[in-house]
Amino acid sequence: MPARVDGQDLAIWRAASGQTHVWGDRCPHRGMRLSRGFVRGETLACIYHGWQYGNDGGCTQIPAHPNLVPPKTICATTYACAEYSGVIWVALQTTTQVCRSFPGQAAVRSLAIKASAEKVMEYFSGADTGVVCVGGTNDIALALQPIDATHCTAHALASVSADRKEVSRWLESQRRSIELDLA
Numbered sequence: 001m002p003a004r005v006d007g008q009d010l011a012i013w014r015a016a017s018g019q020t021h022v023w024g025d026r027c028p029h030r031g032m033r034l035s036r037g038f039v040r041g042e043t044l045a046c047i048y049h050g051w052q053y054g055n056d057g058g059c060t061q062i063p064a065h066p067n068l069v070p071p072k073t074i075c076a077t078t079y080a081c082a083e084y085s086g087v088i089w090v091a092l093q094t095t096t097q098v099c100r101s102f103p104g105q106a107a108v109r110s111l112a113i114k115a116s117a118e119k120v121m122e123y124f125s126g127a128d129t130g131v132v133c134v135g136g137t138n139d140i141a142l143a144l145q146p147i148d149a150t151h152c153t154a155h156a157l158a159s160v161s162a163d164r165k166e167v168s169r170w171l172e173s174q175r176r177s178i179e180l181d182l183a
């Protein structure tokens, strides 16, 4: 899956073992987007010339040269990531960035909003952590993914017993209000 965080293009993929990876969305060979590639067991294969990259981002196979052991310098850009309650977190700057867990909550849906993550935080009077805990009967939390200066994506989580359709409609109504606020 392609994704963008703080203007940076990323490729998110899940290996056959279930492990998630977040890499820069650029093949070290000729720059094709790795998010267009396909998963082969524990490797990600680029769609252009089929070069394969393993768990650590290192190239493991070059189909045009099947007997060649690829040099270690051929490596995709990898980032530390973690997955909690159906939300994948990535640390672009550091490997010690704190990730949030959401005990008793599950991911409901993601929605693109035409407003910066900061504006959405302001709208909900949230602290500057990228997560807004909205509360209420459905005990909703929004994890905000900054896309660029004028866009973000809100990933909604709610208690596992919540009515998912109700949460989804609520999120859509909040988006309308936020975008109208900024119009």
Ligand code: FES
Pocket (backbone or CB within 6 Å): 027, 028, 029, 030, 031, 032, 046, 047, 048, 049, 050, 051
């Ligand atoms: S551009 Fe990716 S394998 Fe050639």
